Amino acid sequence: MRDNAKSGALTEVTFFVLLSLYEPKHGYAIMQFIEEKTGGRLVLGAGSLYGAIDSLCKKGWIELYNDSDVRKKEYRITVLGRQIAEQELLRLREVTRIAEDIIGG
Amino acid sequence: MTKKVNRYFGGFTEKQAKWLNQMAAEGWRLIRTGKMAYEFESCDPGEYQYAVEFIADKSQKNAEDYKSFLEGCGYEVWYKNANLSYSIGKVRWRPWAEADAQITTSWTTYNKELLIVEKENDGKPFELHTTAADRIGFLKKWRNVWLSYTAMFFLMGGLFLLQTPIASAVLGGLGLLSLMPAVLYQVQIGKLRKEKDIDN
Secondary structure, eight states: OOOOOOOOOOOOHHHHHHHHSSOOOOOHHHHHHHHHHHSSSSOHHHHHHHHHHHHHHTTTTTEEEEEEGGGGGGEEEEEHHHHHHHHHHHHHHHHHHHHHHHOOO | OEEEEEEETTTTTHHHHHHHHHHHTTTTEEEEEOSSEEEEOOOTTTTEEEEEEETSSSHHHHHHHHHHHHHHTTTTTEEEEOOOOOOSOOOOOOOOHHHHHEEEETTTTTTTEEEEEEEESSSSSOOOSSHHHHHHHHHHHHHHHHHHHHHHHHHHHHHHTOHHHHHHHHHHHHHHHHHHHHHHHHHHHHHHHHTTTTTO
């Protein structure tokens, strides 16, 4: 997973993991959330998700919320993570606006 | 009905996964693993899917954490050895591993180099790694394993150069042999990078 620091664009996986964690969730629930919301278009492998969670925790965008069950550790988005997600929403709105001007929407 | 089959795949994870998936397609589900033995019980053909992952670069703590995570996703998970050593008290150096996993012993991660992961078949392909960056990281791990072998063989070959040139030549040859898979992995990494336009 690599987010483009220059343009500020997040990878789709990063953005969806952040969105899924506005409500605390464990790994499997994140996978289900992403699959459901995208109608099965984006399916994330458990190994990739594990790496994504690790990297987002290190960045401080998400945090451990509840680890009473080691198999189902729950995570949630942080204040910084919310800021990052909001920026991404603004960027996507801008992209959409430009695209609609040109293509017509 | 159960049956035991002896097989050895070493570090070839894809071959092992393919074989397990074949067994599952024929109606055999994994229930236990030994050094070389795999024990199966009968199931509906195609009821389960398997993936095998190389995890010897992870520290014991991280390997256990990852295993728990996969179990939390509803998968059945087994540790599996990638080698056939039986000795107790073995110590190994893994220069390619995470900092706190470089020295491994039979009490920590030695003989637990692989994870076999089982999922109930839901008709979709079973892949643990789905992002390009993640797949590149996975290939890099294998490239580094082989590169470290290459370096060690060359280093040992160099040490023997003056006294026993034959040993040196053999070690050099082994070094070149282990360089080949490293190059193949690098080629795959290059291809993926180009495909996905990822620069890491």
